[in-house]
Amino acid sequence: MKIITISREFGSGGRELGKRLSDILGFDYYDREIIAAIAEAKGLDESYVEKALESGVSQRVPLTFHNSFSTIGMMQSAHISLLQEQTRVIEGIAKRGKDCVIVGRNADILLAEQKPFTIFVCASMEAKIKRCQERAREGEQLTEKEIEQNIKRINKNRAQNYEMIAGRKWGQAASYNITVNTSEWDIKELTPAVAAFARRWFEHNAL
Numbered sequence: 001m002k003i004i005t006i007s008r009e010f011g012s013g014g015r016e017l018g019k020r021l022s023d024i025l026g027f028d029y030y031d032r033e034i035i036a037a038i039a040e041a042k043g044l045d046e047s048y049v050e051k052a053l054e055s056g057v058s059q060r061v062p063l064t065f066h067n068s069f070s071t072i073g074m075m076q077s078a079h080i081s082l083l084q085e086q087t088r089v090i091e092g093i094a095k096r097g098k099d100c101v102i103v104g105r106n107a108d109i110l111l112a113e114q115k116p117f118t119i120f121v122c123a124s125m126e127a128k129i130k131r132c133q134e135r136a137r138e139g140e141q142l143t144e145k146e147i148e149q150n151i152k153r154i155n156k157n158r159a160q161n162y163e164m165i166a167g168r169k170w171g172q173a174a175s176y177n178i179t180v181n182t183s184e185w186d187i188k189e190l191t192p193a194v195a196a197f198a199r200r201w202f203e204h205n206a207l
Contacts, residue, residue: 002027002099002202003116005108007162007170010154011128011147013182014121018103020191025198028100030093037089038082052082053105055157083161104158108176109166115205117198120176125151127183177201 004021008014015031022029032046035053039046090110093100102111108118123131125148132147142150162170173179178201180194 001094001097001114003094003107003111003114004101004119004198005111005116006101006103006119006121007106007108007176008104008121009123009128009171010151010158011132012121012123013131013187014119015103016187017119017121017180017182017191017194018101020187021195021198022101024191024195025099025101028098029103030100031103034086034089034093034102034105038085041085041089042082049082052079053086053161054154055079083165106162106165109162117201118176118178119194120171120173120179122171122179122181124181124183 004018004025004027006014006018006021008017018031019029021027032050035046035050038044038053039049042049086105087110090102090105090107093102094111094114102116108116128151129144129147132151133144136142159170166175168175178194178197180190182190
């Protein structure tokens, strides 16, 4: 079984990269499917689950994943409950034994024992703002300053969640097999190179 996990800055194009990678490699793809599974298990609305998981924990606690949930009294219980369910869903995906790409959700940490190929996707703030503008919903009119504030807020929350689970900083190059800067790239043109690297990585680690 081959697993690719993609951690990404908001607006960097990591979601598109993940989908295109799954298409090229013929892997299953998991992104919003994880949110849907959590929502179904908890009897909650998908949009609520997504927003809740994108929010940061109320307190920064330097703990590892294995003992962080024991501090439930120190953090938002609902948030922790969703993180626990997210863990169960992601571990369930791995148990299926099928090659897959998983976008976000701290899957690189949760599935570390499966030795996934881990990718971190980043971009300049200018590129992230531009990508957000290009993908804005109809009628959505945010200023560049507002978009930048949203990007910083979401990335801060992602970093908090990651650091609580992993016990180390989010986005550090040494924590991933490859870091991809999409600032000067069209994702469609970039993906085949990343796919080739992933294939070679899996071949090398199968030896």
